[in-house]
Amino acid sequence: MDYIIQGLLQAFQLLFSGDAETYSAVAATLIVSSYAMAASLLFGIPLGFALGHFRFPGRRQVRLIVDTLLSLPTVFIGLIVYAFISRQGPLGQMGLLFTLPGIAIGQTILALPVVIALSATAVESMDVNLRTTLLSLGAGRRQLLQSTLWEARHAILAAALTAYGRVMTEVGISMMVGGNIKWHTRTITTAIALETNKGQFALGIALGLVLLLIAFVVNGSVSFLRKK
Amino acid sequence: MKPLNSLLKLKLLLPLTLVLLCGPAWAADAPVLMMATTTSTDNTGLLDYLKPYFEKATGIELRWTATGTGKALAMGQNCDVDVLLVHAPPAEMKYIADGYGQNRREIMFNDFIIIGPAQDKAGIKGKSVADALATIKAKQAVFVSRGDNSGTHKKEKSLWVAAKQDQPEKESWYVQTGQGMLASINIAAEQSGYTMTDRGTYIKYAHDKGGNPPLAILVEGDDVLKNQYSVIEVSPKNCANAKADLAHKFSEWMAGAEAQKLIGDFKLMGKKLFNPNAK
Amino acid sequence: MALYQLDHIIHCYKDQPVLSIEDWSATEGMITGLCGPNGSGKSTLLKLLGFVERPSRGQIYFDGQKADPFSQGVRDRVTLLPQDSYLLKRSVYKNVAYGLHVRKNYTHETARVQEALNLVGLSADRFAQRPWYALSGGEARRVALAARLVLQPKVLLLDEPTTSVDAASAQLMKEAALHAHKQWGASLIISSHDVRWLQDICHDIIYLFNGRILGRGQRTLLFGPWQRLDDNRAGKLLSNDQIFIANKPSDDDKAVAAIDPARLTLHLSDHEIPEGSNTLKGMLTSLGLEKITGAISLVVAVGEIEFTAYLTADTFATGDYRPGKEIWISYRPEDVKWYY
Numbered sequence: 001m002d003y004i005i006q007g008l009l010q011a012f013q014l015l016f017s018g019d020a021e022t023y024s025a026v027a028a029t030l031i032v033s034s035y036a037m038a039a040s041l042l043f044g045i046p047l048g049f050a051l052g053h054f055r056f057p058g059r060r061q062v063r064l065i066v067d068t069l070l071s072l073p074t075v076f077i078g079l080i081v082y083a084f085i086s087r088q089g090p091l092g093q094m095g096l097l098f099t100l101p102g103i104a105i106g107q108t109i110l111a112l113p114v115v116i117a118l119s120a121t122a123v124e125s126m127d128v129n130l131r132t133t134l135l136s137l138g139a140g141r142r143q144l145l146q147s148t149l150w151e152a153r154h155a156i157l158a159a160a161l162t163a164y165g166r167v168m169t170e171v172g173i174s175m176m177v178g179g180n181i182k183w184h185t186r187t188i189t190t191a192i193a194l195e196t197n198k199g200q201f202a203l204g205i206a207l208g209l210v211l212l213l214i215a216f217v218v219n220g221s222v223s224f225l226r227k228k
Numbered sequence: 229m230k231p232l233n234s235l236l237k238l239k240l241l242l243p244l245t246l247v248l249l250c251g252p253a254w255a256a257d258a259p260v261l262m263m264a265t266t267t268s269t270d271n272t273g274l275l276d277y278l279k280p281y282f283e284k285a286t287g288i289e290l291r292w293t294a295t296g297t298g299k300a301l302a303m304g305q306n307c308d309v310d311v312l313l314v315h316a317p318p319a320e321m322k323y324i325a326d327g328y329g330q331n332r333r334e335i336m337f338n339d340f341i342i343i344g345p346a347q348d349k350a351g352i353k354g355k356s357v358a359d360a361l362a363t364i365k366a367k368q369a370v371f372v373s374r375g376d377n378s379g380t381h382k383k384e385k386s387l388w389v390a391a392k393q394d395q396p397e398k399e400s401w402y403v404q405t406g407q408g409m410l411a412s413i414n415i416a417a418e419q420s421g422y423t424m425t426d427r428g429t430y431i432k433y434a435h436d437k438g439g440n441p442p443l444a445i446l447v448e449g450d451d452v453l454k455n456q457y458s459v460i461e462v463s464p465k466n467c468a469n470a471k472a473d474l475a476h477k478f479s480e481w482m483a484g485a486e487a488q489k490l491i492g493d494f495k496l497m498g499k500k501l502f503n504p505n506a507k
Numbered sequence: 508m509a510l511y512q513l514d515h516i517i518h519c520y521k522d523q524p525v526l527s528i529e530d531w532s533a534t535e536g537m538i539t540g541l542c543g544p545n546g547s548g549k550s551t552l553l554k555l556l557g558f559v560e561r562p563s564r565g566q567i568y569f570d571g572q573k574a575d576p577f578s579q580g581v582r583d584r585v586t587l588l589p590q591d592s593y594l595l596k597r598s599v600y601k602n603v604a605y606g607l608h609v610r611k612n613y614t615h616e617t618a619r620v621q622e623a624l625n626l627v628g629l630s631a632d633r634f635a636q637r638p639w640y641a642l643s644g645g646e647a648r649r650v651a652l653a654a655r656l657v658l659q660p661k662v663l664l665l666d667e668p669t670t671s672v673d674a675a676s677a678q679l680m681k682e683a684a685l686h687a688h689k690q691w692g693a694s695l696i697i698s699s700h701d702v703r704w705l706q707d708i709c710h711d712i713i714y715l716f717n718g719r720i721l722g723r724g725q726r727t728l729l730f731g732p733w734q735r736l737d738d739n740r741a742g743k744l745l746s747n748d749q750i751f752i753a754n755k756p757s758d759d760d761k762a763v764a765a766i767d768p769a770r771l772t773l774h775l776s777d778h779e780i781p782e783g784s785n786t787l788k789g790m791l792t793s794l795g796l797e798k799i800t801g802a803i804s805l806v807v808a809v810g811e812i813e814f815t816a817y818l819t820a821d822t823f824a825t826g827d828y829r830p831g832k833e834i835w836i837s838y839r840p841e842d843v844k845w846y847y
Contacts, residue, residue, distance in 0.1 A: 087307035087469060097308050098262060098293065129593040135559045136587035137606040137654060141577060147605075151596055179293030182276070194294075197408040198271050200436065 007205025014206055015213070021182070021191075026210065029187040032100045032174070033167045036107035040167075041160055043108075044115025048159070049149060051116060052123030063120065069113035074106075078176030081106040085177070098179045103187070106173035111163040118162060122155030123148065154226065161222060168215060188214075258283070261474040263292040264303040265313040266379055267408040269457070270294035272428045272501055277494055278487065285486065286477050296378030296408075304328055304460070307467030311475035312460045313482075315426075316379035318386075320458060329460040335482050336491050336502040337456045340383060341430060342447035343413070344369075344422035352422070357450045358391035365393055368401040370421030372412050375404025383455065384424045390452055417442045426455050428501035435497045457502070459483075482506070509568075510535040510662065510694055511556060516565035518551055518718075526551045526718040528565075533696065533711075538688060538799075540705030541698035542725060543715035549698035550590050552715065553666045556696060557587030583610060584661040588668055592651030599624070599642070599650050600635040606658045623657035624650075626686060628679035645676030652680055656687055663687050665697045669704070677701075681708075706797045706804060717846050722767055725804065725815040729764040740840065745787070746810030752785050753843035763846045770842040771816040773805065774835040775826050784837040789814065791834045807836055 014022040051062060083089050085096040085105070096102035126148060134147050149156075171189040178185030180194060188211045195204040269275050270292065279290050293309070297316045303309045305328045312329065314320060323329050342360055344352065350369035352360035364371050374381040388395045396402035403421065405412045409429040416423040423443075425433075434441040447453075459482050461475040481487055483506035491504040509532035518526040526548040533539050533556075541549045554560045555567060558576045567574055574581045586606070595602050603620045607613065621631040627649035634646070642650060648668070655663060665684060669677035685708060687693040699705055702725060705712050714726045729751060733741040741755035743764075753764055772784070780786045789809035796803055802817045805828060814836055818828070828834075 087467065089306075092307070098291070127593050129589055129591045132554065132559050132587070132589045133593040133595070133651075135576060136557050136589060138582045138586065138609045138658065140582070140609070143609050147595070154596070181291045181293055184291060197267065197411045198432075198436075 003201040003205055006202035008209065010202050010206035011209035011213075015210060021186075022207070022210065024183050025186050025188045025191045025207070026214065028100060028178075028185060029168065029189070029211070029214070032103045032107060032178075032187060033164065035101060035104035036111055036167045037160065037164055039104065039108040040111035040115050040163055044112050044159075044163075045119050045149075045156060047112075048116040048119030048156075049123050049145070049152075052120035053145070053148065063117075066113050066117050066120070070117055072110065072113065074110060074170040074172030075176060076172075077106050077109050078173040081109065081173065081177050097177065098181055098185055100178070100185060103174050103178040103185060106177050107167045107170065110170060110173065111167050114163040114166060115159055118159030119152070119156045122152045122159060125155070126152055157222060157226065161219060164218065165215065168211065258287060258289040259471070259474055260289045260291055261311060261471060261478055262309045263290060263311045263313060263478070264300035264309040265292050265294055266297050266300060266315060267294050267410075268315070268380070268426050268429050269313055271408065271410055272432045272496065274428070274491070274494055274502065278490060281486065281490055282478070282481055285481060288474050288477060290478070296374070296376045297380075297382065298377030301328075304462045305466070307462065307470060310462050310471040311478050312462065313457060314379055314460065315455055315457045316382045317456055317458070319379075319382060320460060324460065328463055328466050330463045330465075331461045331476065331479060332458050333460075333479050333483050333506065334456055334458045335506050336488075336504045337454055338427045338502050339448065340380070340424055340453040340455050341427050341445050342422060342424050343416070343430060343443045344446050345420045345442065346444045348444075348446055349420075350422070353446045355447060357387055357447060357452055360447045361388060361391040361393055364401075364422055365396065368399070370401050370403060370416070370419045371396070372403045372405060372416040372419070372421050372423040374407070374409065374412050376406050376408075378409075379455075380409060380424070380426060387424070387452060413443065422446070428496075431496050431499045431501055439497065456505075509533065510537075510570065512568040512571075513555075514566045514568065516555065516562045516567065518555060518560070519563045524563075524718060526555070526562075528552070528720055531713075531720055533694070536692055536694055537710040538695040538697070538708050540709035540712035541696065541715060542700070542702060542705060542712060543721075544728070546717075547715040548718040549715055550666050551718070553587055553664045553696065553698060554589075556662075557585055557664045558582070559587060559589075583658075585664070586655045586658055586660040586662070587664040588652055588655050588666060590666040590670070592648055594639040594642070594647055594650060596639055598635065598639070599629075599637045600631075602639065602650055603654045603657050606654060610658075619657050620653075623653040626656050626683045627653045628676075628683075629653065645672040648672050649676055649680060649683075652683060656683060659687075659691050660693060663693045663695050665695065665699075667698055667700070669699060669701055703795055706795050708798065710799045712797075716763070716765060719846070721765055721844070721846075724768050724817065726765045726767065727771075727812065727814045729812060731760045731762060733760060733762065745812055749787050749809060751787065751809075751812075752840055753845075754840045755845065757845075757847075759847055761847065765844045765846060766814070766838055766842065767844070768804075768816045770838055771814060772837045773807070773816050773818065773828075774837060775828075775832075777835050780835065780837050784839055786835050786837045787814075788833060788835050791828060791830050791832045793830055794828065805834075807834055809836070 085091045085094065085102055130148060130151055134144050139147060169189060171193055174187045174190045175193060178190065180186050180190040188207050192204045192207045275292060282290055297314045297319065300312055300314050301319060301323050304312050320332055324332055350363050350367040352363050373384055385395060405415050409425055410433060412423055413425055413433050459479045461472060461479055462470040464470050464472040488504035488506055491502050494501055511533040513528050513531045516528045517524055541552065543549055555562050558574060558581050561576055569581055595605060600620055603623055604616055607616055624631045624634060629646065629649055668680050681704060684695055688695050712724055714721045714724060729743055733743055733755060735758065736742050736752065739754050740752055742750040742752045744750055774780060787809045789807040791805060792808045793806045794803060801820050803820060803823045805816050805818060807814045816836065
């Protein structure tokens with residue numbers, strides 16, 4: 001029990017004393033998750049939209065694969081990405097191992113199925129009368145797509161938040177691909193894993209609370225935007 | 229309420245923006261030496277302590293990823309790092325013989341100890357390593373093993389061989405954690421079990437527990453318990469892009485007078501963790 | 508030239524035919540009513556006419572040209588108010604202006620949106636900035652109509668515009684639709700269960716059943732079960748011991764009988780029934796005027812069934828057709844049409 005109270009106190013201490021190690025991990029977490037989210041939304045929303053909107057042969061099979069990929073374990077992604085970007089691997093020359101963009105690649109793979117599956121569901125569950133309404137108001141093909149996407153914006157935002165939650169909290173990819181290098185690729189979650197390994201449970205809990213706080217700020221701003 | 233709010237925001241945002249403004253960390257200008265090492269050098273804080281001296285002396289930025297010796301060697305083999313600081317001499321010899329590394333240089337040692345609950349129900353205190361392990365096995369006392377192919381794990385397995393005991397594997401009293409040393413010590417403490425650890429990590433552990441750890445040193449000083457740390461440069465013949473020159477500078481520096489003195493001076497709770505022994 | 512010309516249209520949902528029209532045309536500048544029971548194909552027909560869906564088979568000509576969804580020149584001139592109108596998740600103003608934006612038509616936008624809202628009885632001041640979720644059912648339906656009116660369409664298709672809205676909203680929508688017709692000569696095609704309203708404003712009313720156009724005017728439908736009377740006749744017992752008898756080719760119990768009002772003859776006494784006709788005695792329950800054609804519709808209740816017939820104003824003037832009076836209707840059994 002002591003750990004929890006100590007952790008709570010330490011969380012505030014870390015944040016308000018501007019502890020450099022903590023803020024380095026916070027920055028790494030934010031940078032990496034921003035890259036991963038930008039990439040997964042950029043590719044995931046159009047793909048998810050296409051999957052939910054168009055009827056094409058093999059659509060159900062594709063959907064099954066995407067849904068299966070929702071269960072990708074993060075350490076497995078970490079391992080695969082490591083195998084690719086290790087200097088001996090096919091992409092080794094790019095020097096991505098132990099870098100934040102390297103982690104971001106893994107996290108994009110993690111987030112992409114979430115974004116695709118949830119935005120496909122969002123588009124699928126749109127009101128059947130939407131299409132009729134848009135066409136009857138004179139929308140062309142492109143406007144039909146744009147407006148449908150815009151109508152689905154709330155559900156897609158929820159998809160993005162879900163993906164963000166997974167990305168922010170994963171530890172397997174960050175550890176495997178990033179190497180948990182202090183000041184560079186140490187994210188909040190790998191720092192928690194390290195502190196736990198070192199037996200510093202209170203510090204681990206404090207870092208966990210910091211992560212929650214960030215998640216709270218992100219969700220708070222989104223729910224503020226949503227009202228608009 | 230409002231001024232407090234904005235003050236908090238400022239305090240929160242300022243360091244964050246500073247970190248963000250400093251730009252992506254991987255774009256640093258100084259040459260970067262990438263090292264794979266074992267959890268014991270990292271968890272004890274030794275590397276954090278040496279890093280600024282090394283950078284000041286050579287202008288090389290040192291980065292490391294801390295893992296088990298097994299994975300550290302694999303990273304060297306895959307050319308993902310430039311230099312290794314590890315502690316599993318037989319595996320290191322094989323690694324060099326296989327052509328993955330070069331210039332193995334012994335830097336320092338500490339020793340392994342067997343720790344367990346102060347009550348010592350199995351009664352191994354003061355015994356030789358071989359006797360202690362035989363007793364633990366006979367009494368089926370809980371023994372926590374790293375089980376992660378790390379240097380420490382390799383060492384522990386060699387001790388079972390030296391004690392002429394069959395290597396335990398699935399026995400219910402033999403717990404393989406697959407985790408780092410401190411995590412494994414914590415597991416041993418939770419289960420009132422025995423474990424083998426390097427002394428450095430144990431001192432750190434005792435320090436974290438406020439000097440009154442639930443697990444005490446029961447077996448120490450046996451010759452077989454010596455734990456030798458060495459630096460190995462990743463072979464440029466195997467890895468064309470390995471920074472062999474930087475790795476060599478690190479190796480030289482670690483074996484040099486300055487680093488050797490620093491290592492000897494590094495103390496936790498007034499106790500020396502590592503003994504420099506570079507030749 | 509016909510506004511619409513339908514050529515061998517068949518439309519299916521999941522391989523089930525729901526609409527089948529061999530040949531039908533609508534004239535420009537007219538108001539056409541569609542009536543018929545639920546599931547008769549009215550909404551489907553309107554969706555095809557609105558070029559929201561493409562018929563499974565057959566071709567629709569618009570203004571003499573083959574036309575499809577996304578055809579040039581169709582989208583800008585035809586608009587449909589679907590039965591379940593959907594409001595975009597935006598403000599009322601943006602909902603109404605959507606069609607203008609789609610057409611990149613930004614001139615006098617504010618004024619036009621305001622005018623359209625006024626037409627359906629919504630004050631722009633109070634409603635323009637409301638979000639889509641802060642409207643009552645009737646208001647939402649009127650906003651949807653305003654979104655169509657703002658486009659000043661050449662053809663306005665209305666699918667059950669007044670269903671499930673309050674009386675005041677219904678009245679405002681009726682007025683707005685008529686305004687479109689009068690103000691800029693919009694052709695209207697309206698499906699509605701409000702027969703009285705259709706009779707009031709339509710130049711032509713067509714009756715649909717089971718995906719087919721049965722013809723002009725209201726139809727009387729009789730559903731099974733049917734009793735076989737002899738080799739080619741079947742009957743249905745109406746509640747006051749009278750039997751509706753018709754020539755029935757098969758034994759299908761689900762068959763529906765329909766009578767064209769033009770084939771019904773009305774008699775004020777039972778002396779004048781022509782030879783070979785069947786007669787039913789009923790009560791005249793209501794009268795209606797088809798304003799455009801001047802014909803008068805009479806509804807005669809025989810038990811539970813209401814038969815509709817038409818009289819010209821001249822014929823009507825010769826007799827005493829007061830609601831509440833006993834009246835006889837006669838028809839020839841072979842004039843009864845069967846639908847399966």
